Amino acid sequence: MNLDEIRGKINNIDDQMVDLFVERMKLASEIAGAKAEKNLPVLDLKRENDVLKKVMDRAGEDFELYANTLYHTMFDVSRSYQAGLLIKETPLSEEILANIKEPRLEFPRKAVVACQGTEGSYAARACGKLFSMPNTMFFNSFESVFNAVERGLCQYGVLPIENSSAGSVSEVYDLMVSHKFYIVRSLKLHINHALLAKQGVQLSQIKEIISHEQALSQCSEFLKSMPGVKVTIFENTATAAKYVAESDRTDIAAISSSECAGLYGLSIIKDDVQNNQNNYTRFICIAKSMEIYAGSGKISLMLSVAHKPGSLYAMIGKIACQGINLCKLESRPIPGKDFEFRFYFDLDASVFSKDVITLLKDMELAADKFSFLGCYSEIV
Numbered sequence: 001m002n003l004d005e006i007r008g009k010i011n012n013i014d015d016q017m018v019d020l021f022v023e024r025m026k027l028a029s030e031i032a033g034a035k036a037e038k039n040l041p042v043l044d045l046k047r048e049n050d051v052l053k054k055v056m057d058r059a060g061e062d063f064e065l066y067a068n069t070l071y072h073t074m075f076d077v078s079r080s081y082q083a084g085l086l087i088k089e090t091p092l093s094e095e096i097l098a099n100i101k102e103p104r105l106e107f108p109r110k111a112v113v114a115c116q117g118t119e120g121s122y123a124a125r126a127c128g129k130l131f132s133m134p135n136t137m138f139f140n141s142f143e144s145v146f147n148a149v150e151r152g153l154c155q156y157g158v159l160p161i162e163n164s165s166a167g168s169v170s171e172v173y174d175l176m177v178s179h180k181f182y183i184v185r186s187l188k189l190h191i192n193h194a195l196l197a198k199q200g201v202q203l204s205q206i207k208e209i210i211s212h213e214q215a216l217s218q219c220s221e222f223l224k225s226m227p228g229v230k231v232t233i234f235e236n237t238a239t240a241a242k243y244v245a246e247s248d249r250t251d252i253a254a255i256s257s258s259e260c261a262g263l264y265g266l267s268i269i270k271d272d273v274q275n276n277q278n279n280y281t282r283f284i285c286i287a288k289s290m291e292i293y294a295g296s297g298k299i300s301l302m303l304s305v306a307h308k309p310g311s312l313y314a315m316i317g318k319i320a321c322q323g324i325n326l327c328k329l330e331s332r333p334i335p336g337k338d339f340e341f342r343f344y345f346d347l348d349a350s351v352f353s354k355d356v357i358t359l360l361k362d363m364e365l366a367a368d369k370f371s372f373l374g375c376y377s378e379i380v
């Protein structure tokens with residue numbers, strides 16, 4: 001047989017398989033109805049294992065593993081479909097639906113916003129892009145930003161979450177667990193770092209460079225080119241610039257934004273010291289209550305799954321079944337557990353879609369712990 005003839009046969013088989021698949025899905029919907037009457041859950045692991053065993057035996061030694069994978073996907077699809085038919089509203093889905101009943105149209109222009117660092121920090125620059133008239137309050141830690149929002153001291157808080165070269169800001173991810181908040185907007189900010197020192201100081205005089213550890217990591221190649229220079233971590237890039245300005249030393253420099261040069265009377269002794277010119281940091285804007293604005297197309301979730309084979313795979317399968325793009329998956333260890341992880345999902349999806357609400361309910365019921373962190377839009 002030539003290629004076209006073989007493909008012709010495959011086409012025939014696919015036609016039959018799709019017809020049988022549709023027939024199988026219709027039977028799954030009848031099962032969903034029967035289960036609803038008897039108050040039974042969608043998942044029946046014993047039945048799945050019985051089917052898997054039969055399918056693998058029938059496929060024979062050469063194909064049993066492929067048949068196993070195919071049927072795992074088949075069950076994922078079948079369960080997602082049944083879930084869509086069966087799952088009732090949960091308190092979370094009700095809260096989301098109530099929130100979008102009369103969608104908020106405009107993001108506020110003015111607000112009291114909590115920010116880590118000081119005047120001139122990248123977070124402050126992010127605030128200025130998120131709000132046209134922010135009244136920014138500065139705090140010295142990310143935790144204080146979460147607290148300020150949670151306690152109602154500030155309406156919003158702005159926090160860095162990831163950088164295109166240095167990766168996630170793990171401290172912010174870890175703080176998410178112990179605080180109640182919602183992401184209401186995000187921002188991708190282009191970051192270019194400069195080396196700042198006192199007026200008249202030359203690069204060759206520098207013996208110590210200070211900055212936030214994320215900024216230091218984003219400038220690692222420049223730092224390698226300065227052997228013998230001590231590198232010191234500071235809580236914030238702008239605080240580092242302020243420290244240099246207030247110190248009497250002429251052998252110390254800060255990696256910071258070029259705005260800080262003007263703000264603190266320093267000079268730029270070297271510009272663009274970051275490894276990559278395409279250096280971006282994503283910031284999230286958080287609020288105490290759920291606020292979903294019209295046009296929001298990103299969803300963030302935090303969840304943990306049973307510590308057994310296939311649990312995360314099944315969760316991702318639910319997203320894939322809806323044809324939704326999983327744009328970020330971050331894992332962080334759960335303190336006190338033996339290499340168990342909490343997962344953070346970012347989806348290109350909107351709660352204004354009925355299928356997405358069904359997906360969220362399905363994921364919520366399948367997870368050990370589940371938090372909806374918000375549905376928002378990202379600005380650049």
Ligand SMILES: O=C(O)C(=O)C[C@]1(C(=O)O)C=C[C@@H](O)C=C1
Binds near residue numbers: 043044047074075
């Ligand atoms: O037999 C059932 O109980 C079904 O719901 C059908 C089915 C399947 O697709 O084969 C789907 C989900 C269950 O976990 C088990 C099997």
